[in-house]
Amino acid sequence: MVYKKIAAALRQARRAAAVTVSLTVLSMSAMADGQVLRIAMTASDIPLTTGQPDSGFEGYRFLGYTVYDALINWDLSSADEISGLTPGLAESWEVDEEDTRVWTFTLRQGVSFHDGSEWNADAAIWNLDKVYDEDSPQFDARQAGNVRGRIPAMDQYEKVDDHTIRFTTREPDAWFPYQLTFLLFSSPAQWEALGGDWDAFAREPSGTGPFRLTRLVPRERAVLEPNADYWDADRVPRIERIELIPMPESSTRTSALLSDQVDWIETPAPDAIPRMQSRGMTITSNPYPHTWPYQFSMLEGSPWRDINVRKAANLAVDREGLEALLGGLMVPAAGIVTPDHPWYGEPEFETRYDPEEAMRLLAESGYGPDNPVEIKVLISTSGSGQMQPLAMNEYIQQNLAEVGIALDFEVLDWESLFPNWRRGAEDPSSRGAHATNITFGWLDPFAAFYRFMHSSMAPPNGFNWGYMDDPEYDRLLDEARVTFDQEAQDAILAEFHTRMVDDAAWLWVAHDVGPRAMQPRVKGFVQAKNWFQDLTPVYIEE
């Protein structure tokens, strides 16, 4: 407590000093005052600030987990360990052993929203109605649209007492806690105070998170300031002010960083990184749950139905060469998850570069450089998480041509490729392609495996684009889904993943490492192995 007061006093003093300085320098520009961190995001607009952000995971990264909390948060404190879950607005939770569809959550006490109102079971239920009850006054279609698809298991919810709520899922689902990390809680009191208007709430939002949003200029800037009363004292932000600026073009971000208009940019263009380094910029990176694959079509007539072709493709790609092409900003992939992950298992088939073996396998199936396998792939020109799609695909095209697989690309823009994912290989918009090249995140088993590999997820239900239908896959996934013991579940998933790698079910190419570039004065950032990052330990060294 005493410490906190001293810290606050110090902060006060520093702020006063900053004011004097900026006055003397005649408000040269924002860069004069020290404790401001200006971040250039890749989004073209400020993500939605009312609670459930849009703009994908970047929205959650900067305007979700900063201003708000979920019942269960991601633990983003380590750069070495794979991020796990940690209690957020719920102190604990348990699944009913009799009926595994029922989950009871004990809410954290003593937490208040930024406006001072109390976090309790009523606030929780109010927020659930906000996205699930179309008849409730606080129902918000935008927020509902942003979050409902992320919690497929949700069925019912109810208040038990002031600090306990209960959920019932559609069917037993051990992955429900992962899904709840996407449900964020806004302040009912603030919404009431603003006349029940979500637009007004967007400008003056109130959550429970470590940051408060103090200013919003649509399309241009969002300003975050610390919530000094954050319930987790270890995560009270060190920085005084964060300015979030949308900059969708990578050359613009590069130029903004080099000319000191911003302190931190997301996904710098790999080609510009040497220039940034030569100007003393810090480049951070760390592999995170992301995979860059070819997802195969298993429809009648697809060459991928032949396991020799699948294995040959995996053996023909020179992933080290690709890594060099990307300036080291990727990790070669040997499966959907990385080999250090508990779900990886112990496959016999080694995803390595071995063109001779690839040619041998193809010859076994009657193919060769003179009689190549002809395969059509849907690729995009750009897109969220797609890395350098054109360059990488052309590289793979060269690699595969050498062993006797002739790739033909159908180049789409990201806005067309992505919706095609759910439509599937049979849809006319797939133009008869045999594979699609869409990158994705695998934070939880549903996102990593189930939605692609389970036969029930074939279009239009999920992302089983290529109509994968393997009873053994289905059995293992179904079993994992109802195994509530974490270690036992991991073991089943490892068995599943082993089988999938041995099958060479997809072509696995790369994992992204999430590069960021920042001014050398930005300190304290620990890049977690995650899509989300913690901004609270960051500070500016003066």
Add this chain to the structure above:
Amino acid sequence: MSTYFLKRILYVVPITLAVSFFCFSLVHLSPGDPMDAVVSADAPREVVAMVERAYGFDRPLPEQFALWVSRALQGDLGLSAANGRAVTTEVFAALKNTLLLALAASLIGFTLGCTFGLLAGYWQGSLLDRLVTGFAVGGVSVPHYWLGMLLVIVFSVELNWLPSSGAGPGSSNDWAFEWAYLRHLILPAVTLSVIPMGVVTRTVRAMVAEILAHEFVEALRAKGLAEKRVFLHVVKNVAPTALAVMGLQLGYLLGGSILVETVFSWPGTGLLLNNAIFQRDLPILQGTILVLALFFVLLNLIVDLAQARLDPRIQRS
């Protein structure tokens, strides 16, 4: 005179109606699904249907048009599909920045254009004239998005003197006429100014040459009239046309700044439009085009009326 004014003003009404109809039907030519902008492509169908109801995209088209016009008359252009904010607010916030840019570009273009035009017209056929004429042709022929990139390479990448993007260290709401903000305006304004510069130069040069070729100017000179008087005579005759040309140019700049705004990430209507196209944010697309077109119609009206007032030849007739 007043009949002309009245006719000209009344003429705006059918044009406005036609423009509105065009803007509405425009986006329904579009093959894209407006829902693509509203919900993520991986949203389940029930969520898509729920949002579609909430936005009114499930109504038949004529109903949507009627609703749109009746709301537009009250200044309500609907909600952005991409972010749910009011289109009117979005467009006018951006228009303010585009106006700033276009006015700055007009000012530069007009000043340079008049100077060059006068010089070239006075010394017609001289080396100076040829240089200026070449410069003016260059001004109207240059792909300005490319010129913008060139300026960025020289002044931002190589020399690091001027910022290459944005409207200032704060947001455009904090815009102030201070160096910290003005330096962001320089490159885009100069880039955008080459077109009006070229057009004004050519107009002024041609007019000056024509006036000076008149016999009575020769006579005035022969009578030993001070060159200053001749110059004043020229300016008086050229000014109304030059101003009218500039007024129209301002309108073209408002519409034409999309490429320059994209190059410099200037937060104006052009950038708004560009984003709306790629996010398939149809309400914003409609709203921005409508507002810009109506602004252009209004500007044309003002220029026509002002010219009728100013130009002695029209007044005489």
Add this chain to the structure above:
Amino acid sequence: MSLTLDTAVSPMAAPPAEQGYWRSVFARLRRDPVAMIAGLILLAIVLMAIFAPWLAPQSPYSTSMLSRLQPIGSPGFPLGSDELGRDVLSRLIHGARLSLLIGVMPVINAFVIGSAIGIVAGFVGGRTNTVIMRVIDVFYAFPAVLLAIALAGALGAGLVNSLFSLTVVFIPPIARVAESVTTQVRNVDYIEAARASGARSLTIIRRHVLGNVLGPIFVYATSLISVSMILASGLSFLGLGARPPMPEWGLMLNTMRDAIYVNPWVTVLPGMMIFTVSICFNMLSDGLRSAMDVKL
């Protein structure tokens, strides 16, 4: 013309349609050094486009990951290479085909359609004329760039859509010029006489009107090519026209923009080409205008 299309049309005296007339036009054009140089450069670029496969040292599509973003003057890449290691010189040469096509086609289309509309409106006159010209006026409520982008943006990216949008943009100004020229010619004595003698309208248009009006409309149309080039490549630059990996100057400018910090001077080459073609068309059009003694 500028990007503005303001047709401050002052109706012109229709030139006589004689054989000797064209000969004298060419004679005058030949004495105009600026127009001649511009014409020669354009001719060279057109030849370059036609013979691109023989002229280009490499295929415009062949990529090489090892030689990405080479600077100007690198061995094997005289004008450097792009983000996929493709030879920029070869892409510029091949790019001339598509860039010229999408820049010139809309004006040709609009010349045909716009002239037809304008000549009919001008010849028939009366209420028909009013209706046609009022519809044309609506398009004047949009600045050209905005109209092109609005149409292309609404229709979606693609070459055909961008051609269509630009054609729509250029029809109104051409129709307006055609209408005003025709209206003038219509009232000339010998056409009045032909009418009085009961000749059919189509015959009159073909025999007497076309020869007198097409010249001025043509000159006006050539002045639009420069704008059209800039707009067409501009649409590709915004991602609304040509699609990767096609070689097209505007698109090349767009895709190489990310390398502006790595390879700045290679990035600007495609724009240089657009600029050259655009300025040459402007100068040629100016020369043609004074040679044909057309006042626009």
